[in-house]
Amino acid sequence: MLWSALLPSPSAGTAPPTEAAPQRALATWALQFTPRVALADEAVLMEVAASARLFGGRRALRERVWGEARELGVAQLAWAPNGLAALALARAGIENGFQRPLAALLDTLPMDTLSAVRPHRLTLEHIGCRTLGDVRALPRSGLGRRFDQLLLQALDQAYGTAPEAHDWVALPEHFEERLELMARVEQAPALLFGARRLLRVLSGWLAARRAGVTAFTLRWAHDAMRARAAGEGGEITIRTAEPTRDIEHLCRLLGEHLARVKLLAPVGDLVMVRNRGAAAA
Incomplete structure (x- = not known):
């Protein structure tokens, strides 16, 4: 699998990227590369493994996406084997999620790079957690009892041990x-x-x-x-x-x-x- 996360800049020259219209516009543009495009918090995710060769391979696709995405206010781009991992890496400013084993990369990231961890960040900090690796090292049974199941599910999905589910963006009939x-x-x-x-x-x-x-x-x-x-x-x-x-x-x-x-x-x-x-x- 080859996922990309496109993270707009908070000061991209237009309205804040958390508003629906700019994010939807970015998703509409991304649909030229793949029909598997989804919205995730402030970002746009796309899965391009099946279409990379149509754009000249991964390197050529990366250059094309990055070159055009910057015009649309994208500040950070990341690639990883799944969407949540790509989003976490983009938030951390790391583009290449294939340079090392995924778990080794994710373990070093700050906790707030994964959305499901954010509501519990203060509690986790009080018990000594600073990174995703620290959270993952906690006993699963304790995590499941003390925190909601979304946290465990998001960790499993980001680390590739559980499948992701996305609502795909539909291409508008009219522009x-x-x-x-x-x-x-x-x-x-x-x-x-x-x-x-x-x-x-x-x-x-x-x-x-x-x-x-x-x-x-x-x-x-x-x-x-x-x-x-x-x-x-x-x-x-x-x-x-x-x-x-x-x-x-x-x-x-x-x-x-x-x-x-x-x-x-x-x-x-x-x-x-x-x-x-x-x-x-």
Whole structure:
């Protein structure tokens, strides 16, 4: 098994990654690599063992995922034989979960790298635990009596002695993604920075559908403190001569059109929509 955990940065340039919309957007993008994508706390997990060779092998897949994921605000990436282990390693800042035996790697990690341990961290610290290895070394019967069964189950799953269960993310039938900007934008060309992030998600959605787009719309919402005459916002529709999901081409077209737009008020939110009927296999 080959699992990857994608951990967004708390200051990724948009709304906090614990909010549903940015995390769902990241999951939508990840579906181009595998249908086995799941949400786990603040992270996105994906299992790619069956599809790695389609992307040129593990090394090429890692370079592709990491290169694009950083544009989407991912701060840490980790690979491991299972999803919970990958998430724990990502939280600890360790990317390669195959460099040593998994148990040896996990045993050194702080306790709070495993979500199920966090509610019991203070109690465990009082009895001398500092790492996952310390927790695992405690008598199982005592752990089962004193703490909830979720702790034991999560330890077993992370260490690979029990199977994981995930709810897989479904690919949306239609594409519409929103992005809340951290800073208000006053010049239309500057919207391209945030719009590129939405285009990256759109490109992933199209790849998962093995499709291209011939028209998409970027909408923007003006700041709530705008003058009444400015209206609520505006939009621009971009059309292409033939179906494509080439993000550089789409960014270039969008940038050319935004250069001719004058914003009537600062912008705080963006929404990108793939126009229905504007994609082809």
